[in-house]
Amino acid sequence: MDNSQSEFSSQTEIKDPEAFLIDLFHSAVNAAHPKEVLAKYLPKDTNKRAVVIGAGKAAASMAQALEQHWQGPLSGLVVTRYGHNESCKHIEVVEAAHPVPDDAGQAVAKRIMQLVEGLTEDDVVICLISGGGSSLLSLPAGGIKLSDKQAINKALLKSGAAIDEMNCVRKHLSAIKGGRLAKASYPATIHTYAISDVPGDEATVIASGPTVADPTTSAQALTILENYNINIPDNVKAWLQSPESETLKADDPALKNTHFTLIATPKDALDAVQKQIEKAGIKALVLGDKIEGESKEVAKVHGAIALNIAENAQPITPPCVILSGGETTVTVKGNGRGGRNAEFLLSLAISLQKKQQYYAIAADTDGIDGSEDNAGCLLTPQTYKSAVQQQLNLEHYLDNNDGYSFFKATDQLLKTGPTRTNVNDFRAILIL
Template sequence: MPLDNPRGFLAALFTQAVRAADPLEAIRAHLPARPAGRTVVIGAGKAASQMAQAFESLWDGPLDGVVVARHGPIAACDRIRVLQSAHPVPDQAGLSAAQALMTAVQGLTPEDLVVALISGGGSALLPAPPPGFGLADEVALNEALLASGAPISAMNVVRKHVSMIKGGRLAALASPARLVSLVVSDVPGDNPAYVASGPTIPDAAGREEALRAIRDYRITLPQTLLDYIARSETPRPEDPTFAGHESHVIASARLSLQAAASASREAGVTPLILSDRIEGEARDIGRMHAALSIEFQAGRRAGDAPMVLLSGGETTVTIGANGAGKGGRNTEFLLSAALDLDGTAGITALSADTDGIDGSESNAGAFCDGRTAARIRSHGHQPRALLAAHDAWTAFSLSGDLFEPGPTGTNVNDFRAFLLG
């Protein structure tokens, strides 16, 4: 029974959610028709090597190409070159990788096919500063965006205006070849133009929207970058260059939550999907989830089946002037929830990034229950102080609640589950 091993049950739901976003099955269902000419594969993101490996195994014709993954373990490919660069802050390797992608799509014909394998994380992996700017400018931009607390969609609107590859520019370079983008979405709402800042997909977000995001989220940027954004523009969707291009979201948080819900029903647990597009400050969203859990728990009657609340999306963490300790948005979310669940019986929660890495360490997220805060205090630390210092990894390391499944090879945003027994 799930209540006999609540953490094992929640970990199994995470596995089902990740399996629903498996690149092999997702790509199998969206293979394009073979072209008369060449097939060139490009791509970027946390799932890039796994997507490339899957595409190689499924494609029955000749192909070549290059994709960019983050530093760390990668899936082996025979015909597609896999380059690696840094995430979340760009590095020199990313400059070379972005140039390799741009070179790969040049000189093609209308008889050729370009397949773009895009997943979350590609924004940082593909630094390609415009003329007059360098890597240091992209690093400054990314650091300012990460510290701002802006949602991923707003960050990527800004990023694509300071790039030679994002915002559909890579697709423009591939013209006149036919281009098909296969996208594993990590953005709430699943707009493919926002995933990895849309290197192969133009969108209608103009420079006014980028400047509005900078103003609304109080993003502090050097004046040179602000001046450039104010006069830059991305390719427009109606540009004839993009005629005939296709894009398909092949995996998303919604599909993963539905898979977890199905697994819950099979185990005799009633699922409720709150939303797949929850955004906001991680600590605030954590308190909201705790409040909902307590409310549903209070309304339960003896004999009711166990219940699990599921949600997805991407929260944010706003870093103040004092900096941050260790952790990511999932552990910050859960530490905030743990404080409100302190002393509550019958509720166990898991929050984890579906790519297997939450923030700066090797864990995907963490578990918590009504005794987590007490376990942290038993080690001589105050959980509220650790939350204020954005040091949630330390808190869950002390309490023994870290969740470490390892890199998953996909990325459809955050997975949250609160089991009510």
């Protein structure tokens, strides 16, 4: 189904639950889009010449918004995911691979480092950062090959490691992350504008913090790899054991001219959606924007809360919406086509036991669930009817990490295309 647009009047919101949920998702996206939020965070004086660099799924849309509001001369280079480009007049946009880095990402990272070399204290650098920047801005350090980083990245993605753990490893294998981009830019002044896609909105985790201090260590990176039983080549191990692999810390003088500003967060998106729900005359229960853990287990908790609301009117009474954000993980054990949001809804469908008063949406605000072509999926009473008609076994699909295939069969994939922002996952359960 094509869900790029959804319009309906306030009188028909609950009469059309699917359209209502889709509209909530679009509201979450709009609340975090650069065209809506960047301008208010820019300095009053925008007449200075600035060098622009950046990386992430929203990098191109951030660059476009910057060009519309910055008065002085701009030049520079940003990298975004394939298919996430936007038209810019002065800032070059290059596309590269995500979530596993490729040669294009490595080449543009080298060019970005060259752009900031030799700047003076009179120069201004604007760095535009968003989720996905870790993979897109890939420049291996210490004689490490890109193929080494690709293999480690793939293993981490399958391991169930949390985003902060993955980025700890990425930073210590990189010549550009963990504050090293700021060091290359010194003594220029750097203004970093960031869209957060990580629970807790930690500056050092967003795109692996190329312009900020990093509190993690190389020893921690090694421990993470060991904990997830990820085999690494001898050259990678030797590098992580070397003092040279350590990232920049808070007392590093190269960071004294850096400024970091969050322009959009998962909480911003949930706050906007909560207001929309309450304006429609129903209640909202916000579980938080920092939800982490295995997708299927997180779904069980959400399902238990939904059942308690429907059966016992606790902690709130229906009609209502349960909202949550954050980034869950999937430990891949099957060989199906997944996505953490599809996995979440599969598990939720099992938890809700074919009840008729539940509708749900789970989708990534960047428009891509994992590495598939959908943002996420929808769960409705029709889901169970389609499953019965087609003899689809929910438990089998969940065991095989094959949520995409299940919801494709029920025609409930949510396909929006790239949204050009990224504040993590959005989940809403409507209880009528």
